[in-house]
Amino acid sequence: MNSQRRLLLNLKQFSTNWCQKSNKSCLVLAHKERDYRRQRRSHFHSAGYPVAVFIASTAPFVLDDKSETKSATGEVDHIAGKFVNNLPTFKLNAVKSHNNVENGVWVVFGHGVYDVTDFVQNHPGGDVILLAAGGDIGPYWNVYSQHHTQQVYDMLEQYRIGNLDIEDYKTLQQKAETVQDAYTNDPKRHPALIVRQQKPFNAETPPVIAVQNQFTPQSLFFVRNHMPVPDIKESDYEFHVEMGTIMRERDQKGKGVESVSSKRLTLDDLKKNFKPKTVEAVIQCSGNRRDDFNKYKEVKGLTWALTAISNATWTGVLLRDVLLTSTGLSEEELKKKFKHVQFEGYDSSADGTSYGASIPLHKAISADCEVLLAWELNGEPLSRDHGFPLRVVVPGTVGARSVKWLKNIRLSTEESKSHWQQKDYKMFHSSVDWSNVDWSKSPSVQECPVQCALCTPSPNTSIKTDSDLELKGYAYSGGGNGIVRVDVSLDGGNSWNQAELLDSDQEAPKEFGWRLWTFTVESDTLKKLMSTSNCKELDIVVKATDSSHNVMPKDAKDVWNIRGIMNNSWHRIKLKLVD
Structure with a gap:
């Protein structure tokens, strides 16, 4: 024994x-x-x-x-x-x-x-x-x-x-x-969404739909929820702008006490008192393409494929304008007193803990970053799944920072203390695992890396050689970087061709939307591959280069991390060739 x-x-x-x-x-x-x-x-x-x-x-x-x-x-x-x-x-x-x-x-x-x-x-x-x-x-x-x-x-x-x-x-x-199921009042969703989780609801846009139009329809926009969806009436809605640690009062003993200055605002206040702004911007979950990591080594998290990303126009007001007006401080005064802007949503857990995140102050008040408090998506009022009646949109930044159902904005010297800022959405070296991870050693992710994916045709599709093959996909890079090139390989990366980028109205350094692309493989090329190389399969690889000449790593293992986030390795699929 x-x-x-x-x-x-x-x-x-x-x-x-x-x-x-x-x-x-x-x-x-x-x-x-x-x-x-x-x-x-x-x-x-x-x-x-x-x-x-x-x-x-x-x-x-x-x-x-x-x-x-x-x-x-x-x-x-x-x-x-x-x-x-x-x-x-x-x-x-x-x-x-x-x-x-x-x-x-x-x-x-x-x-x-x-x-x-x-x-x-x-x-x-x-x-x-x-x-x-x-x-x-x-x-x-x-x-x-x-x-x-x-x-x-x-x-x-x-x-x-x-x-x-x-x-x-x-x-x-x-x-x-x-105890009533907290999700019984969630909204109805479009049946075409690819559901990755029911409670909380998380779903991807069907890839074939994602590349049909520059702007993703709201009903098919990918959904990322962490908790039950709040049900808020516009007439009851309010949020607060708070400034902490800059005002000091005295208690009864004359001791200095930290206090918070708070200003209450409604959606009507924003629409009446601030100039509206419309910005085209991608929202992308940092876990987009996580499934490719699992093919190398398993990670924890929702099994997102390639369309936990969508593009739209957002209408609202600039966060910069709201902060300057609400605080009565100049841009320089804000920079001297604060380092971060924290956001808190109305979505909450069983004990009342709300979703929270933060971004650096310089991004929040930069005219170039165009951070919005938005109430419309593609010219329509936000749906409940996407933050009705008001949400934050942080262009060029991972979706986790674009807090929905906005409840509070807090100017602070520190990052948000929320779980999702401090112990999630951080990227570590591949040698770090759950036995030795130290969350304080890695910064919270902000800007998205350069990204590219092939959306249609689907993997393992049988392709006839008697007609042209059209490949379609998207490319995107964070921080306002534009896409300058998409490369396509039919042989696993041994040789490359350049795809055609569809027109865009944006220019770097404020290119916050994606670029759709196409590449046509002519029928003669497909027949030649079959006849001369006895090729029965296309090993297709796509990659992109952005306007700062950032490129995508070759393999998922090169950027593997325990949280399975920020995968921007070359996207690969295989197609079958048939006569």
Whole structure:
């Protein structure tokens, strides 16, 4: 019998003799089990095994041989939250006492009790779990429902320490049944959208539609939501512009106290008091083309393909004008007092935490950056999915900074403290993984890199050689850079041809929209490839160069990162040639 199995059996005997006697004994067992799991996780990391291996190899402690079920690979199989025989049982009051990092962070999921202290300190979702510390994580995961995947369930199970008392379990279940699904009031969506997640709703524009027009129709504009969609009446809508840390008051003891100056505004105020502005701009999720990373090495996040990106005209007012007028400060005074502009949306989690992000002040007040507070998309009022009644649009910057359903604008000396600014949407070197990531060591992403994709025809389409083949796609670069060239290869990158860029009304350094492109492969060329090279397949590669002569890296592995963001490697597809 190996040492690991002997340890499991010893723990089994310990639990059988003592677990029902006192929660104190159960706590000792839980700590022993936790220490064993830590040793196992450390072993797998040091040995260089992939995450998927150590998750599978640290299956829950189902110690009774008769209660084990085996997967096809022979590993112990288990469903997160399921009752597990021969584990300690904890009362909910015992779980509640472990509600911070100092005392240990325990949570409940289904029948399971989990010690996730290590997890919350090293994972981007740790902040969400802390909200549920000492209690049931279910209500939070029903809002952040991207956690309802087998990958996340498997990861959670490695932190299992016991079962919840059955009466406490029944009580929590009864409470859960009375809580309304936070997504029941979400708007209806166009059936053509390619849905990547239902709750919260996230979907891509069909690629064939994306390249039909310069401007993506609002109903088919890609959707990126982090939480339920707010339902706001325009007549009730207001937002605030706040200035922090520049006014000082005195308390009763004469001590200096920081305060915030706030100005309330409505949509009507913007329309009446400021000059309207229309800007063409792309919104692109930083996870666009994440799926290409997974082909090299798996990453966490929504499996976006190539159209988590759309282009439109946006109408509103310049953020610069609103800030200068609302604060009564000059541009130079703003620059001296503040470094960042923070945004907060009306979309919120189960505990009321709102989505938040920030951009540097210089971008917010630059006339060239054209940051908008927008109420129209392609000349139509914003739909609920896209931020009605008012949203931020930050041209040339990742979509995470263009906060929807705007609630607050805050001038500050610091970046937003929100989870999405501090522990998400950051890019790391490929050597960084979930065991050693330090979120403070990487800046929040802002501008998008140069990007290009082939949208039609679809991969693996059969192409007849008796007619011309037309390739269509988009190219885009952040920061206002224009696209100067798109290159197309039919042989995997060994030789290249130049595509035709469609006309654009924009010019760098204020080219915030995309450039659509086409490339025609004549029938004679296709026949020649088949006859002279015995070619049965086209290995098509596309890449772009922007006006600052930034280029795209050759392979996804060159820019791979644990969050799976900012993939701008050469886009590749294969097409089948038939007579």
